[in-house]
Amino acid sequence: MADTATTASAAAASAANTSTDAPPFQLGKPRFQQTSFYGRFRHFLDIIDPRTLFVTERRLREAVQLLEDYKHGTLRPGVTNEQLWSAQKIKQAILHPDTNEKIFMPFRMSGYIPFGTPIVVGLLLPNQTLASTVFWQWLNQSHNACVNYANRNATKPSPASKFIQGYLGAVISAVSIAVGLNVLVQKANKFTPATRLLVQRFVPFPAVGPAGDGADASGPPHAHPGAPPDRHVHAGEIETSQLEPEIARATSSRTVVYNKGL
Structure with missing residues (x-):
């Protein structure tokens, strides 16, 4: 039985090895070497590739089936390494690896740039009011918490109270730091208007940093x-x-x- 499975896997690998433009496919492994900076850089470019947001339901089913065929040694002849790597990229970008359910589009890693960039722009808007500061900090931490939760390690269920605690801690921390620093900058009489405006531009950074530790409480273990x-x-x-x-x-x-x- 083991010999049959080994032979089938070898045949699948041989069929997949017809492409010279891609490395030999390895199920569940990164396409690019993780021992170099360039390899890790290419790996993360694959993870955040927003093109996977536009994959159709039919293409997703085909990708999942292709990987299943490879896994069971029933891969059809002529399938290339490039096709297998592409199928794995699509599946990992859309489906949660533990629940096998589709991740809501704004909370996928491939959606982090298109959905997260407007929030970053909002955080850096000049001359913000108290209300706008609170709003953008709350929206940023809410988005981060939802991304962490959607991509969590679902093999070890965590109580909802842990998620809520981490989320509230992140929001309160971010809002408090941002509002507090803005008030201090406004009261700094020694600052010229130009200096005050410049310092205010950097307020979101210390506010977001410490709050990230609270948001990670809702995410997966490290x-x-x-x-x-x-x-x-x-x-x-x-x-x-x-x-x-x-x-x-x-x-x-x-x-x-x-x-x-x-």
Whole structure:
């Protein structure tokens, strides 16, 4: 039985290896080498590629079926590595790896730029009022929290209270810092109008930074010892020998899978 499965997998790999423009396909593995900066850069470009937002339902079904055929050794002749990598990219961009359900479009990583950029622009708008400052900080933290939750590790259910606690902590922290810094800048009599305007432009950055720790409370854990490398669409794999000693001692696994974050 094992020999039959091995033969079928070898035949599938041989059929897929007809393309010279793409590396040999590996199910659940990154297409680009993660040992170099350029490889990791190309990997993240694939993750945030907004073109996957326009994939049709039919194309998604075809991609999923192609990967299933490869997995079971029933791949039709003539399928290239490029087609397999493209199918995996589509599936990982749209379907949650644990629930196999479609992720709501604004909360996909491929939607982070088109849906997140208007929020960033709003955060950096000049001469903001108290109401606009609160609104944009709330919207930013809400979007971040929803992205974290939509892409969470669903194999270990977390109570809703943890998500709510992290979300409220992030919003309150961001709004408090932004409003507080704006008030301090306005009261700084030694600043010229030009300097005051310049300093106000940088207020969103310290407000968003600390609040991100609270928003991450709603997201997935950062490491899953022993989990398969395709556990999470934004996960990376690393040898435990490369980790800090206290972390390496916490697991007997040779490798761990970690969340690369947003």
